[in-house]
Amino acid sequence: MENKNLEYVTFGGGCFWCVESCFNLLKGVESVISGYAGGHKENPTYEEVCTGETGHAEVVQIAYNPEVISYDQLMDVFFFLHDPTQLNRQGNDIGTQYRSVIFYKDEAEKKRAEDALKKSESSGKWTGKYVTEITPLPEFYPAEQYHQGYYNVNPTQPYCSAVVGPKIVKFKKHYGEMGMLNGE
Template identity: 50%
Template structure:
């Protein structure tokens, strides 16, 4: 895994967060007024879905996070098959949220800050297309917002390398097995959870401390 100091991560997070907050503020009134009190769904992929689920579950307004598979060509895949990297699926997660509490723009901010969107088909020591960075949009508005963020981050050179996040329409989302749901919550002492997810979760909590449940 590429080792970065906590300071460098927090500095990058701060720059992205401040810039993203500006983008959110420009459209927050519109996105909230269009869906006040509406329960909506967003779908992302950002590496291991155990880690992503643990992070997004902490945010106010997020009602449920479900680990699953999408973006591939094999029907009804399972964890072992997806891990071979031959199905085309990404380890993804559905976020059911209350848009009166948290907007899609704010979820995009959390998405970009919760992983490295410049790493192609990997996150840390996890290699393969199943660990790719991706936004699976449910409608045209989500597509436009995702592309807008990527364009703005690129123009402002927030990242030193090119953003490789895939933006594609959601087709079928296959819910992962029960054993894969709430994995960190159920196995906090497991090696991967303790030494990979826990440090990442703590950094996420520091960045989003004002938005935690």
């Protein structure tokens, strides 16, 4: 039976392979689509986004069931998965396409994003000034098909082995202990 009550959230926190692979493990997350948002070019390609000239960020758009997982829980995961104090980068991934950004669809969601950011800042998890942008979602463009579920198909690819895999292990340990993962 299809759930017609799904909600959507779109944000970027570095490489979308990392973010997508973790969010797909959460109870209540129905789908995660890697893509691009926040730029000025229609239907950008990965190669174009990588130049930094389109203004887009690598993002994920998450469809979730709010009866199972809340927006606030998704925001907690978002701030766990990346360092929101790094401007236009995450680790060795450097460029505006890797910026920390939360896109909102209306003023109510903007307020929820601002509250989530303040909560994370006050938690002390990350030291330094947060640089996460909170901005309206003008358009979301799904990334090319080969990016969807990339880690699941390419776990031994060098970037996946060195960056994505360890992030998933850390994520599973933390959120598995909280009982938020599928199969827990």
